[in-house]
Amino acid sequence: MSRRAVIFDLDDTLIVEQAFAMASLREAIAVFPGVDPVVSETDALESIRSVWRRGADYPLCLQLGLASWEGLWSAFDGNHESMAGLHAWAPAYRTEAWETVAAGFDAADPALAGLAGDRFDAAQRRGHPVIDGMEQALDGARDRGPVGLLTNGSSDLQRFKLDQAGLTDSFDTVVVSGEAGVGKPRPAVFALVLERLGADAEDSVMVGDSWERDVEGALASGMTAVWIADGRPPPERDPRVTVVDSVRELDGVLG
Ligand SMILES: [Mg+2]
Known part of the structure; x- marks a missing residue:
């Protein structure tokens, strides 16, 4: 399955x-x-x-x-x-x-x-604001299957920000590039998060704002992607990539 x-x-x-x-x-x-x-x-x-x-x-x-x-x-x-x-x-x-x-x-x-x-x-350290609609986006994703976080950065900062945003327990797995010793867009780090989730690349989707790191990394790993454009034009058109302006628009996009 x-x-x-x-x-x-x-x-x-x-x-x-x-x-x-x-x-x-x-x-x-x-x-x-x-x-x-x-x-x-x-x-x-x-x-x-x-x-x-x-x-x-x-x-x-x-x-x-x-x-x-x-x-x-x-x-x-x-x-x-x-x-x-x-x-x-x-x-x-x-x-x-x-x-x-x-x-x-x-x-x-x-x-x-x-x-x-x-x-x-x-x-x-005062607390990073969360993006409007974040919680609904996570709820919607959870209805679809396992939910992971894949973030580039240092362990101390990324986990501190997750904690401050109330997100520490929101994912089935969290992969931080600093902890893994490998970062997006390298396929190895996408493989690691997929393995931890027990998920198949071809049925899974990456949601992120970096075309180079999130989108290209996901596509090279056999996944599809949702690019958070935030008003920017997509660098290219690709049928495997859905473009939205923010996670607020994820509803209905994840399928
Ligand atoms: Mg980002």
């Missing part, structure tokens, strides 16, 4: 992630004298990314789908052994990233840089 699973992405599919992080960043850089956070947000992010890209484990971060701003509030705890170097680097990364941001604003003051870092961390 086939097992028809629905597998969800977390960030910007079920909870608001990037926009929330950018709001935290604006809050953080407001500590620097004369800086307009809205005007300077992009410069600050570029400073942070410049440090992130120089990290010895940057290729691993790309593979696991870890963003520069995640390193600003993650200890990289609870992950696969391949992330030991990132775990060790995290405090130094954070200090250097904020000092680079400060220097970019002509405010080479370690105390201000530290304050910005603390503000970002506190803002990120």
Whole structure:
């Protein structure tokens, strides 16, 4: 008997992630004298990314789908052994990233840089907003079969966000790229979640907002996909991909 699973992405599919992080960043850089956070947000992010890209484990971060701003509030705890170097680097990364941001604003003051870092961390821990319609989407998926979560990120952050959103017990299995040591779009991580759900790829669907990681990864794994477009045009048309604007529109799409 086939097992028809629905597998969800977390960030910007079920909870608001990037926009929330950018709001935290604006809050953080407001500590620097004369800086307009809205005007300077992009410069600050570029400073942070410049440090992130120089990290010895940057290729691993790309593979696991870890963003520069995640390193600003993650200890990289609870992950696969391949992330030991990132775990060790995290405090130094954070200090250097904020000092680079400060220097970019002509405010080479370690105390201000530290304050910005603390503000970002506190803002990120306040609780990510959930996407409207998330609970109904999960209920609808559960009617269809087993439900999994497949998320790229560090174990400590992804599980913290799940907990804050009240989602810890909402899935039959949770696969985090940091824990698995492999991330979307690699087929191995889709195979892992399908195996844990006892589901067949050809009868299962991936729901996510990243075309490259969620959609292309699912298709390469033999699944179909629902792309959360959020107003963006799809990069291409594919009969295996259903395009919706948000999880609110999942009802009736999962079949
Ligand atoms: Mg996402």
